[in-house]
Amino acid sequence: MAERITDIGPPHFEKFLPPVIKENYGKWKYHEIPEPGVLRHVAENGAEIYSVRVASPRIMSTLQARDLCDIADKYCSGYLRFTSRHNFEFLVSDKSKLEPLKAELAKRGIPKGGTGHSITNIVHTQGWIHCHTPAIDASGVVKSVMDDLFGYFGSHKLPAQLRISLACCLNMCGAVHCSDIAILGIHRTPPKVNHERLRHLCEIPTTIAACPTGAIRPHPDKSIKSVVVNEERCMYCGNCYTMCPALPVFDSVKGGVALLVGGKVSNAKTPPMFSRLAVPYLPNNPPRWPEVVQAVRKIVTKYAEGANKWERVGEWVTRIGWEKFFEVCEIPFTFQHIDDYRWAYDTYRTSMHFKF
């Protein structure tokens, strides 16, 4: 414990602000987006700063980070930031450096974009790189989907912002529950119980309480300190495995991807919405997840064709109705789409209004 330093918190952000931002903090007049990936903020006194937003894979090596620092040193007096969707922004105070910076980025193949009505970076999770509960990978799927939708990153051709997020299990780390399109890892098999090790590794009451459907019971044989899973009640959420390492649920063949659509967090025009199930299952197909890529593209394309300007995916679906959404996106409607969890009643249609 000698010489141990604790509770010092993060360094104050002010230390890292470019002088223009520091001087005009809270005194900005307006901003504009002169081109995809470039923002111009103008202060009350006429001072301006350009932010050049570039894509990042989120998981990066120190070498990559240093490269970005070098660029920031060269064109931005060393100032850069990263956004809440893990893009990088070069903060250019000196307008004469803007074009040379853009040229350097183009030369290095670092894509700029992610502003306005685009598909910006995918908020995602650990996947097979680091977590122990995933049903799918994160980085691999994200790379595949962004490759396919790359044209939407550096352009403003969509009706509104389209947020895509990915979570590799139902814990939904990140933003899948509130994104225009969400890619979610799901299991389709119940956990396998390791009776021998369970009592050494797990707190049985915690494990039982972790199950949202009450599918877990103490082992009926009192001499066996373990649990049993009622497979009829299990919906493969994997929560019990999070609590108890003796209940592995991953199955490389049966697990896969569900797609959700229509979530948003902003209060612009309509209140925030949760995303809802669109595609119940697509196979886990590394390394390029073609089925997922294709299904996401289909939704993006149909939305881009059908939505009005400023309409988010959720607002578009609300306007045309879910039956129309399934029809135009050619997604078969199955029993899995019908909510059957606790408060499901509110999601049923209690009206004569529907389209054939």
Add this chain to the structure above:
Amino acid sequence: MATVEFKGKTFTVDEDGFLENLDQWNTEWVDYVKDSEGIAELNDEHWKVINMLQDYYKKNGIAPMVRILSKVTGFKLKHIYELFPSGPGKGACKMAGLAKPTGCV
């Protein structure tokens, strides 16, 4: 899974140094763990925490919530950290021979 020999006793431990087989717990285990947990000498207060954790685990099958541990022992969280620098989970529960804490720790 690794095996540890200490003062003539054998323990099977996982990669975080928690007991893999809870039946192997004994006072030598506590003695063995204390070094890696940054504890020079065990006093009565350490044992009060360890005993409380074990009693609670035997009775309820789970580790107590931190607030319960504090309330029963009368030690504020700050003091528990003074006793067990790695905290009630990684420090005290490991020494007491409880299962490794799980969930999004």
